[in-house]
Amino acid sequence: MSDMAVAVGGVKLRGPVLAASGTFGYGTELPVLERRALAGMVSKGIFLRPREGTAPPRISETPSGMLNAIGLQGPGVDVLIRDYAPKWAEWDFPVFVNINGESALEYGEVAARLDGVPGVAGFEINISCPNVEQGGLYFGNDPRAAAAVTEAVRKRTSLPVWVKLTPMVSDIGVIARAVEAAGADALCAINTFVGMSIDLNAYQPRLSFRTGGLSGPAIRPLAVHLAHQAALAVRIPVIGIGGIMRAEDALEFLVAGCAAVQVGTATFVNPRAIAEVHDGIAAFLEAKRFTSLTDLPRYLPRD
Amino acid sequence: MSDMAVAVGGVKLRGPVLAASGTFGYGTELPVLERRALAGMVSKGIFLRPREGTAPPRISETPSGMLNAIGLQGPGVDVLIRDYAPKWAEWDFPVFVNINGESALEYGEVAARLDGVPGVAGFEINISCPNVEQGGLYFGNDPRAAAAVTEAVRKRTSLPVWVKLTPMVSDIGVIARAVEAAGADALCAINTFVGMSIDLNAYQPRLSFRTGGLSGPAIRPLAVHLAHQAALAVRIPVIGIGGIMRAEDALEFLVAGCAAVQVGTATFVNPRAIAEVHDGIAAFLEAKRFTSLTDLPRYLPRD
Amino acid sequence: MTNGGQVFLLDSPITAKREVARDMFVLAVRAPEIAASVRAGQFVNIGWFSGPLLRRPFSVYREDGENIEIILKAVGEGTSQLLAMKPGDRLSCLGPLGHGFGLEAGPRRAVLISGGLGVAPMPLAAGEATKLGIHVTWVHGARSSDELCTESQGHEVVWATDDGSKGFAGTAVAAAPDADVVLACGPNRMLAAVADRWPEARVAVETYMGCGTGVCLGCAVPLKRGGYDRACKEGPVYRAADIDWPSLPSHLPYAVTA
Amino acid sequence: MTNGGQVFLLDSPITAKREVARDMFVLAVRAPEIAASVRAGQFVNIGWFSGPLLRRPFSVYREDGENIEIILKAVGEGTSQLLAMKPGDRLSCLGPLGHGFGLEAGPRRAVLISGGLGVAPMPLAAGEATKLGIHVTWVHGARSSDELCTESQGHEVVWATDDGSKGFAGTAVAAAPDADVVLACGPNRMLAAVADRWPEARVAVETYMGCGTGVCLGCAVPLKRGGYDRACKEGPVYRAADIDWPSLPSHLPYAVTA
Ligand SMILES: Cc1cc2nc3c(=O)[nH]c(=O)nc-3n(C[C@H](O)[C@H](O)[C@H](O)COP(=O)(O)OP(=O)(O)OC[C@H]3O[C@@H](n4cnc5c(N)ncnc54)[C@H](O)[C@@H]3O)c2cc1C
Ligand SMILES: Cc1cc2nc3c(=O)[nH]c(=O)nc-3n(C[C@H](O)[C@H](O)[C@H](O)COP(=O)(O)OP(=O)(O)OC[C@H]3O[C@@H](n4cnc5c(N)ncnc54)[C@H](O)[C@@H]3O)c2cc1C
Ligand SMILES: Cc1cc2nc3c(=O)[nH]c(=O)nc-3n(C[C@H](O)[C@H](O)[C@H](O)COP(=O)(O)O)c2cc1C
Ligand SMILES: Cc1cc2nc3c(=O)[nH]c(=O)nc-3n(C[C@H](O)[C@H](O)[C@H](O)COP(=O)(O)O)c2cc1C
Ligand code: FES
Ligand code: FES
Secondary structure, eight states: OOBOOEEETTEEESSSEEEOTTSSTTSSSOSSOOGGGOOEEEEEEEOSSOBOOOOSOOEEEETTEEEEOOOOOBOOHHHIIIIIHHHHTTSSSOEEEEEOOSSHHHHHHHHHHHTTOTTOOEEEEETTSBOGGGTTOBGGGOHHHHHHHHHHHHHHOSSOEEEEEOSOSSOHHHHHHHHHHTTOSEEEEOOOEEEEOEETTTTEESSTTSEEEEESGGGHHHHHHHHHHHHHHOSSOEEEESOOOSHHHHHHHHHTTOSEEEEOTHHHHOTTHHHHHHHHHHHHHHHTTOSBGGGSOOOOOOO | OOBOOEEETTEEESSSEEEOTTSSTTSSSOSSOOGGGOOEEEEEEEOSSOBOOOOSOOEEEETTEEEEOOOOOBOOHHHIIIIIHHHHTTSSSOEEEEEOOSSHHHHHHHHHHHTTOTTOOEEEEETTSBOGGGTTOBGGGOHHHHHHHHHHHHHHOOSOEEEEEOSOSSOHHHHHHHHHHTTOSEEEEOOOEEEEOEETTTTEESSTTSEEEEESGGGHHHHHHHHHHHHHHOSSOEEEESOOOSHHHHHHHHHTTOSEEEEOTHHHHOTTHHHHHHHHHHHHHHHTTOSBGGGSOOOOOOO | OOTTOOOEEEEEEEEEEEEEETTEEEEEEEOHHHHHHOOTTOEEEEEOTTOOSSOEEEEOOEEOSSEEEEEEEOOSHHHHHHHHOOTTOEEEEEEEESBOOOOOSOOSEEEEEEEGGGGTTHHHHHHHHHHTTOEEEEEEEESSGGGOOOOOOSSEEEEEETTSSSSEESOHHHHOOOOSEEEEESOHHHHHHHHHHOTTOEEEOOOOOSOSSSSSOOSEEEBTTSSEEETTTTOBEEEGGGBOGGGSOOOOHHHHHO | OOTTOOOEEEEEEEEEEEEEETTEEEEEEEOHHHHHHOOTTOEEEEEOTTOOSSOEEEEOOEEOSSEEEEEEEOOSHHHHHHHHOOTTOEEEEEEEESBOOOOOSOOSEEEEEEEGGGGTTHHHHHHHHHHTTOEEEEEEEESSGGGOOOOOOSSEEEEEETTSSSSEESOHHHHOOOOSEEEEESOHHHHHHHHHHOTTOEEEOOOOOSOSSSSSOOSEEEBTTSSEEETTTTOBEEEGGGBOGGGSOOOOHHHHHO
16 A cells, blocks of 8 residues: 655645535535545634525536535534534544634634634635625735735644635735745645526526635636646645546646645535545555655646 | 627627637638528637647647647738638628737737738737736736737727637736727637646646646636626626537526627537527527517626 | 434436326336435435536435335436436435434324425325324325326325316415325425415425535525525425525426426 | 548437457447548547537448448547447537548559557548559557457458467567558557658548547647648648657557557
8 A cells, every 4th residue: 555644734644635625514414424535624614703604596506517605604613612623623634624704813813712722633714705804805816915814823823724725816826925925834726716607587697696616627627727836836735626526636636736635526426535536546556656645746847 | 580680899790609719710611510690700819920839739628628728820910811811701790800919019010910901800809828028927917918909909900809808817807997998899708717637647737738728618607707797897898708508608698798709619519509509599589589689688787 | 303314325226217297207226225214305316427517316206125216307407317317327326315204103184285396205205104194185286287296195185286187276285275284395486385374384495405415505495593504404394484485596497397 | 632521410329339359349320421421531520418528539430321330449538438328329420520541543552550449440441442443451450369350351451469369479560561552540659650661651640639620720730841730631641751750649548548
């Protein structure tokens, strides 16, 4: 067996495949799961306070993809600490909390509350939220805002801090470097792309929120490109995300320069997707006679 | 029969469905085509001088999409004028030339040469080209550069000038308004998204150019969103492009606020796609008892 | 109710197919583990090779210990592909999922109300109720007699058609008598009418589903008390009075054509 | 040559399927218009319902006036789906496309060299040559005897296997005699060897194709004189000496497994 362990942004993981935020709940819901292969999970995005989420319809299928507008429904930090963290503390893989806020201060506050709570291994900052202080534009589009959020969290915790990038930018390298400089331990690339789908009976968007985030295999070539660009831009590890259904898809991200990957939408289709991706990567390494995942050739021409 | 005619950016078209640049050659190649439904075509992107294009492999299939890196292979403006324009002059639909350049000046020069040539009905400016003067960044990402190109072309021709937007921007409305102010008669949204796909035998990108443009149904929800955002931002008409395979797909763009659409990749799959999309829109209007395409309800909440 | 039970992920061959009304078909698939444990009102989430990205949820229509059945019409891409398949072709079945009707001994008379494809969970419900010694009246409605699935079960069966071409002329809700327990499934609009008349009715609602397993929060059901439940976990069966009906989308294709 | 001919877009049922070597199959589809006009070396571009986005190009293997045949192995998603289909299932066939070998009366002896699936255009080529009074020697190679498609045609047939398990031990190129006309099809690497020995050979090359109809410029074939040709229009058959072989990708799945 090849060695599948990886070190990513302040933690050692038993494998390269994690569960992506919003597609794995709080780790307690999924049936027929095989936990042995799970290197770690990122919990559903949380805010300081409870959020109801958006009105239905919240999802809509598209060619090889899906749009979602869940609106970050969640119970808020206090319930997370009370109901879920104690369970996480018993598991044999780390749980990262996907944190959200409407201001840099709020992000910092969420991190501070969770810092030191048993079961919380680290943070993934979701900078795809609208920046309420600066008129609703997204933190993730602006290098200064993205850096400010990263710093605000960095100051309030000694746990690993990962920053999850949005793809809706003209140069992801700029944002990547800004959050690296602000103290991120790793980058996660990428979150969903904004999309829209129209209901031709109602002459209006299918989703009540109008737009939604596109995920699934449709976005994979875009995600591989953006993760690769991020990896070229920084020295910290990059975790690749977007449309991974099978081991080959994950290997594309790894060869493109990612240290690990997250599997999202695939889990909806196949609750065992993560185990299958993990096993498939292991089989690939065996077949190619690599003794360890670190031997996998990477395509990272820094020119 | 419902009235399918539309007026778009300086021309009256017999229907709302055009052929997209790079997917219809020079209009002379395709077999089994049904021209009756073609409202117009945009020819393959042209530069001032001949271009060889990129080395193969140039294309790669992805889930519900394809990546291409053709490298704007083409014979240059002079050959276009000599070999193709005379044919176009005989056709019963307008031909727009997709023009490209490495500087604003070059774009203007291409337009000037083509201005007044019989068979050339107008221009579609492709601002997804790298701006050589400003270090290879794309014209389409920068509102000033995009406006400069538009002005450069506007000054050299009295034919309709359409500007084709790139989706790789954080706010398409900003670019849309900039080129509207610079004199564009219509916007075309959108061009392909940059993507990458990795060959796991070679441990390098499948395309020799490394990255390619993603087209096809995979991008449709993103394209509908961006075309809608562009339509909200400007008063000039927007022509929707991206992943249209069937009439329903085209209708999504039209309801989202577009005046017309272009069909690209679908033509590769089905050389009769444009006719089928056209006929399907007509059938939809009949079924809903709209006497004209202009009666189709549009979803354009300007709030 | 029936949650917390074990869920299975099975590679199931289609074993039979029959037409039960105009354009309405029943597919049987071999899924012994699900057949053995499914309760009325639960569903399976079905995927297949070269199918659409997401699985499709279907109520379990009947089971014979070895096979489960689902009932469907071709209303979109997924159902069209399913109905193009033949015995021997394989489906991936995830289930049983969700809370069912949760019938228990006690009540004397049950009325089962179904509209169109809302017939789906009723054979199992009729069977469970009968076993519990409950008298079952099943009222089933459709637009016209040729769209009515007349496979029936229960002590009394009442047909209703909008056009009066078979049985009662009008909706199933209008044709239904009162009872100790009311179970209903059909278009969300019909269920809203059920909720008006019998707030305590147990209704199986329909939503879009991303995962069917409780992780995506896509299947939000708006609640009267505020907030949202997951149709795939807390539902799909609800107490009628608990749902904020005006906020529940009623234009889903299944519902519309049901 | 054979360009400029009419192209047809047909909805064609699969009419037969047979295995001709290990994992190698021939599919017949009803396509009378294409069968009547196809020339050796031309191809059809095939799509199907719920298939991958792009069509897949296949050389026409044989025709009987009513049906055309293609020969393939499951090497990827498209070919796997095609081989899962059954007689009666429908394919969309666009063709005949491209320039064929363009055989004309004149030469006395022709050698046809094929490697693996490169057998595909040869039965038509052997037939055309024979009709023109040309003596045909067909040299066909594969890795081993079980991978060798032995459906053969022509005046002389020579087998070659890399492992010597049937016929000549070595490549088809090494086994081939000289002749007035050399036609070849197989992995691009093999064709490069053909070009070394017979610069005037007519070779059918393989590229990725977006459209098959000349509009996408995806099928670029690098030319010795500089620039690129379109395999789907100016090709897929070329004069061997015209191609810039080192720049032509040689790792396509068909080619690799051929
Ligand atoms: C708990 C539950 C039980 C169901 N039981 C049955 C049944 O027994 N028989 C039956 O015919 N149908 C049933 N449905 C609805 C069935 O899942 C839809 O008919 C089916 O998803 C439509 O899919 P399609 O691919 O044909 O349509 P499409 O329009 O192609 O579907 C496109 C997208 O919309 C989603 N979608 C569309 N309609 C629905 C819908 N009504 N519900 C959920 N998602 C939808 C699909 O999942 C997909 O993402 C049930 C739905 C739920 C939630
Ligand atoms: C002119 C011509 C004639 C051909 N004749 C035959 C034949 O007679 N028998 C046969 O088995 N194969 C033939 N091929 C190759 C055949 O098209 C490929 O085997 C097939 O496309 C592989 O598809 P796949 O979906 O199984 O593989 P995948 O790997 O799933 O294909 C993925 C993508 O790559 C493209 N692709 C992959 N391989 C090739 C390829 N070799 N050529 C072109 N595109 C490719 C596909 O179109 C698709 O876009 C021919 C190719 C060309 C260009
Ligand atoms: C239903 C759904 C909910 C999601 N919720 C979150 C979230 O709360 N926070 C976050 O950072 N990303 C969220 N995501 C994005 C995913 O984590 C992931 O970045 C994206 O879906 C792309 O990966 P995939 O294609 O593998 O799904 C969500 C995605 C989906 C589909
Ligand atoms: C092979 C190929 C070549 C293209 N060439 C051009 C081009 O020369 N100029 C241009 O503006 N757009 C070009 N495009 C982009 C298309 O015109 C269109 O904007 C894009 O493909 C999205 O539409 P679709 O999904 O319908 O294909 C090309 C697209 C493809 C697939
Ligand atoms: S369908 Fe995903 S949570 Fe219910
Ligand atoms: S395959 Fe499109 S031009 Fe040849």
